[in-house]
Amino acid sequence: MLVLNKRWLQVLATFLLVIPASAQRHSISGLVTDAETGESLIGANIHAVSFETGTVSNAYGFYSVTLPEADSTTLVFSYIGYDPQVKKVYLTNDIRLDVSLQPAAGLLDEVTVTADASAEANVRSIRMSVVDVPIQYVERLPAILGEADVLKVIQLLPGVQAGNEGTTGYHVRGGANDQNLVLMDEAIVYNPNHLFGLVSTFNSRALNNVELVKGGFPAQYGGRLSSVLKVSMREGNRRQFDGRAGIGLVSSHMTLEGPILQDKLSYMVSGRRSYLDVVMRPFQKDRLYYLYDLNGKVNYQPSPNDHFYLSGFQGRDVAEYTDASGLGYGIRFGNSTGTFRWNHIFGSKLFSNFTLVANEYFIRVNTIQGQFYSQNYSGIKDLSAKASLEYYPAPRHHVRIGGVATRHRFRSTGTGGQLPTGQVLGHLETNSIPEKTSDEFALYVQDDWNSSERIGLSAGVRLAGFDAPDVSYSALEPRLSVRIGITPESSLKASYTVMNQFVHLVPSTTASLPTDIWTPASKTARPQKSAQYALGLFRNLRKGEYEASVEGYYKEMNHQVLFREGTHLLAYDEIDSQLTFGRGWSYGAEFFLKRRRGRLNGWISYTLSWTRQRFADLNRGEAFPFRYDRRHNLALVGTYDLSERWSLSGNLVLLSGSPYTLPVGRVYGSQGGELYQGLFYDYDKVNNYRMANYHRLDLAATRKIKTRWFKEGELVLSTYNTYSRRNPYFVYLALDDKTQEPVGRQISLLPIVPSISYNVRF
Numbered sequence: 001m002l003v004l005n006k007r008w009l010q011v012l013a014t015f016l017l018v019i020p021a022s023a024q025r026h027s028i029s030g031l032v033t034d035a036e037t038g039e040s041l042i043g044a045n046i047h048a049v050s051f052e053t054g055t056v057s058n059a060y061g062f063y064s065v066t067l068p069e070a071d072s073t074t075l076v077f078s079y080i081g082y083d084p085q086v087k088k089v090y091l092t093n094d095i096r097l098d099v100s101l102q103p104a105a106g107l108l109d110e111v112t113v114t115a116d117a118s119a120e121a122n123v124r125s126i127r128m129s130v131v132d133v134p135i136q137y138v139e140r141l142p143a144i145l146g147e148a149d150v151l152k153v154i155q156l157l158p159g160v161q162a163g164n165e166g167t168t169g170y171h172v173r174g175g176a177n178d179q180n181l182v183l184m185d186e187a188i189v190y191n192p193n194h195l196f197g198l199v200s201t202f203n204s205r206a207l208n209n210v211e212l213v214k215g216g217f218p219a220q221y222g223g224r225l226s227s228v229l230k231v232s233m234r235e236g237n238r239r240q241f242d243g244r245a246g247i248g249l250v251s252s253h254m255t256l257e258g259p260i261l262q263d264k265l266s267y268m269v270s271g272r273r274s275y276l277d278v279v280m281r282p283f284q285k286d287r288l289y290y291l292y293d294l295n296g297k298v299n300y301q302p303s304p305n306d307h308f309y310l311s312g313f314q315g316r317d318v319a320e321y322t323d324a325s326g327l328g329y330g331i332r333f334g335n336s337t338g339t340f341r342w343n344h345i346f347g348s349k350l351f352s353n354f355t356l357v358a359n360e361y362f363i364r365v366n367t368i369q370g371q372f373y374s375q376n377y378s379g380i381k382d383l384s385a386k387a388s389l390e391y392y393p394a395p396r397h398h399v400r401i402g403g404v405a406t407r408h409r410f411r412s413t414g415t416g417g418q419l420p421t422g423q424v425l426g427h428l429e430t431n432s433i434p435e436k437t438s439d440e441f442a443l444y445v446q447d448d449w450n451s452s453e454r455i456g457l458s459a460g461v462r463l464a465g466f467d468a469p470d471v472s473y474s475a476l477e478p479r480l481s482v483r484i485g486i487t488p489e490s491s492l493k494a495s496y497t498v499m500n501q502f503v504h505l506v507p508s509t510t511a512s513l514p515t516d517i518w519t520p521a522s523k524t525a526r527p528q529k530s531a532q533y534a535l536g537l538f539r540n541l542r543k544g545e546y547e548a549s550v551e552g553y554y555k556e557m558n559h560q561v562l563f564r565e566g567t568h569l570l571a572y573d574e575i576d577s578q579l580t581f582g583r584g585w586s587y588g589a590e591f592f593l594k595r596r597r598g599r600l601n602g603w604i605s606y607t608l609s610w611t612r613q614r615f616a617d618l619n620r621g622e623a624f625p626f627r628y629d630r631r632h633n634l635a636l637v638g639t640y641d642l643s644e645r646w647s648l649s650g651n652l653v654l655l656s657g658s659p660y661t662l663p664v665g666r667v668y669g670s671q672g673g674e675l676y677q678g679l680f681y682d683y684d685k686v687n688n689y690r691m692a693n694y695h696r697l698d699l700a701a702t703r704k705i706k707t708r709w710f711k712e713g714e715l716v717l718s719t720y721n722t723y724s725r726r727n728p729y730f731v732y733l734a735l736d737d738k739t740q741e742p743v744g745r746q747i748s749l750l751p752i753v754p755s756i757s758y759n760v761r762f
Contacts, residue, residue: 027065027094027348028064028095029094029348031061031063031098032057032098033061035103036103036239037235037257038235040208041057041061042060043132044057046077048074050070050073050074051073053395055398060353062351066349067395070091072088072091075088077099078101080134081134085101085102094348122540122549123490129215129534133212135204135207135208137639140647141651142698143720144750145753146250155635156603156635156651158551158590161609161655162653164749171628173226174557174609174626174629175225175557176226178224179225179226179528181224182229182231183231184231185337187339189335191335191361191363194293195289195291205246206268206295208232209232210232214226214227215497216481216495216497219400219462219479223442223464223499223502224501225529225530235268237258238259238264238301239259239263245762246759251274251275254271255270256268265298268295268297269294273290274291277289286323287322288318288320290317290318292315292316293314294313296313297309297312304345305346306343309341309343310340312337312338313335317331317333317334329367330366331364333363338359339357341355341356342355349392351390352390353390354387355386356385357383357384359384360379362377362378363377373418377411377414378412379412380410380411382408384405384406387402388403389401389402399447403443404441405441407439408437408440408503410437410518411436412518412519413434438502440503441465441466442462444460444463445461454484458479458481459481462476462477462479464500471522475498478496479495480495480496480497481494482495489541491537491539492537494533495534496532498529499532501528502527504528504561505517506519524579525559528559531555532555533553537549545596545597546596548592548593550591551590556584557585560613561581562615563580581615583614588608592604600640600641603635604636605637606634610631611626624688625659627658627687630656630657630658635654645703646703649699650699651698653695655694657691662688662731663683663733664683664688692727697721698721701717703715715758717754718756720754727750729746729749730747733745
């Protein structure tokens with residue numbers, strides 16, 4: 001008993017000693033914003049010079065740093081593309097300090113001016129496998145048909161494999177399309193594509209920030225195995241009216257923003273629409289295609305401690321085709337999201353966020369050939385509620401706790417048959433389709449602590465659950481990241497994450513078309529699960545002018561989903577019986593070198609990777625390469641400022657060929673018949689051949705134009721696939737006219753695609 005009492009006295013003495021020490025510490029907190037627009041600056045650096053410590057602003061521009069009491073200290077606020085700002089404060093009590101940073105003057109400075117504190121985040125941050133994508137890169141790099149595209153830039157990063165030629169599909173560290181969590185203002189976007197994947201659904205003029213997480217996932221993220229793409233919309237200019245517009249070869253866009261109540265209430269609305277249907281209507285009345293998307297946001301700050309956001313998005317694609325033979329099809333698909341958020345600052349160390357989200361995705365496909373028809377529909381609607389608290393007990397200590405609950409509603413059906421003569425194909429009533437409902441929920445806690453200049457630890461856990469009428473699942477997902485400083489310019493990082501996925505995207509074709517089916521976990525289709533290990537070396541060179549990293553990873557994926565061999569899906573209510581389940585694994589190394597300052601800046605990325613899958617019911621149970629297993633992936637990206645008016649940009653990509661399946665022989669049916677003239681092919685293994693290597697050069701030139709009617713104007717000239725490389729889109733089987741032997745023939749989709757666009761700001 002005496003020993004126990006002594007131990008309690010020791011604990012009490014320690015506690016009493018800590019209290020006075022804690023009382024001598026004060027917090028500086030506030031918001032970091034753009035001085036011209038009032039937009040929150042995400043990831044701005046705050047550096048306390050005297051104490052050699054600091055922090056970064058969160059996803060809403062809030063920061064908090066706690067320091068020992070002092071007569072005065074100097075804080076440096078910095079952000080890429082903005083002039084750094086120095087503040088001298090007196091630490092005698094807690095301070096609220098809101099800072100507005102001024103954008104660096106001119107496009108040249110916007111790219112070249114970068115604070116050293118920003119470069120240090122590459123080495124000093126605990127997080128790894130995370131890439132911030134500056135919007136100026138998205139808008140300046142070449143793109144198909146002149147459409148600035150977030151997902152095209154994502155494909156140029158290490159660890160990311162592009163999908164089919166020209167498309168915006170992407171695969172991260174051996175994962176499938178459905179294993180990427182895509183969020184726009186915290187709402188899930190299930191299909192982030194337009195134009196059958198050639199253009200993404202994100203209008204870059206409406207965006208504020210883009211971040212890709214490939215590994216070392218914080219506990220607030222879950223529900224997908226491979227990556228998180230976090231996209232934030234612009235908040236709307238709170239100081240003055242601002243407008244942007246542009247016209248290109250296939251679409252036009254316009255963005256308007258401005259204050260309703262000065263510095264308190266603002267709006268942003270942005271729209272984009274293609275006009276191929278209008279241009280081609282006089283010439284091709286049997287074909288129709290158009291796309292559009294709308295973004296809107298209202299931002300209200302009634303007090304320094306409260307901030308409300310209301311944002312929405314809608315995107316649609318419509319395609320119709322008929323010909324003289326009686327073949328016709330119609331495709332409609334799209335996403336809709338709505339988000340309401342409330343930020344509240346409880347004090348200098350406590351920040352909260354509460355969110356309500358509604359989102360929807362649907363795809364409707366009608367096909368008719370002669371008197372035969374098919375109608376297919378698949379849709380998913382979500383309602384979600386989220387809450388999180390962020391606590392900053394010390395300058396290098398950040399704790400986050402929160403929870404999320406989502407109600408999923410799935411509707412899918414398919415029908416087909418023969419139409420009576422003279423009857424017109426009717427409309428498929430979606431409200432009569434049986435609905436599957438399920439609930440997904442999670443609670444999490446995350447603790448990030450840089451205990452010293454050399455050691456940093458991020459530990460978290462996420463309790464995830466899924467509930468449907470006939471089955472329930474729960475899982476514990478640990479998250480751990482460690483940073484060890486080697487020198488002030490280099491560090492070693494490691495991470496371990498477990499993720500679970502309760503909804504599946506079952507591909508009904510091998511092409512990147514929006515005809516896939518989302519389906520929830522069930523007794524048969526169990527949740528997918530992954531465990532990822534990563535190790536990386538990070539280093540800054542020449543005082544932060546260059547940042548470099550090398551990361552190695554290994555990822556295991558269980559309960560992967562594919563259709564069985566020979567499946568022809570005729571109805572959607574028995575999908576589970578047509579599925580087969582297996583496992584996959586991926587490993588590789590990623591190399592990244594980025595130049596942050598100077599007239600010429602950009603990056604080089606190279607990925608060496610292997611991805612395999614094994615299914616008991618496929619390929620005789622033997623392992624086979626994943627559809628997008630590419631051994632080598634090299635990307636060179638650069639922008640160069642010739643002058644204040646002219647700038648150049650370009651990217652060169654080189655990829656190994658992706659696997660595909662070809663037969664190893666052929667046999668003739670004994671009864672002959674009309675189908676393939678009695679010829680049947682013998683398929684030995686899955687993905688037993690590889691397409692030709694892929695390489696492409698894209699170039700762009702931008703000229704700033706001064707006009708009397710607009711604040712700014714720019715003319716953009718670009719070429720996609722500049723030397724018109726015939727890259728493989730897919731391979732089909734045909735008989736050689738001379739030898740009558742089966743041969744694989746390559747189809748190429750996009751030759752050189754020149755484009756021109758004109759953008760203005762008013």
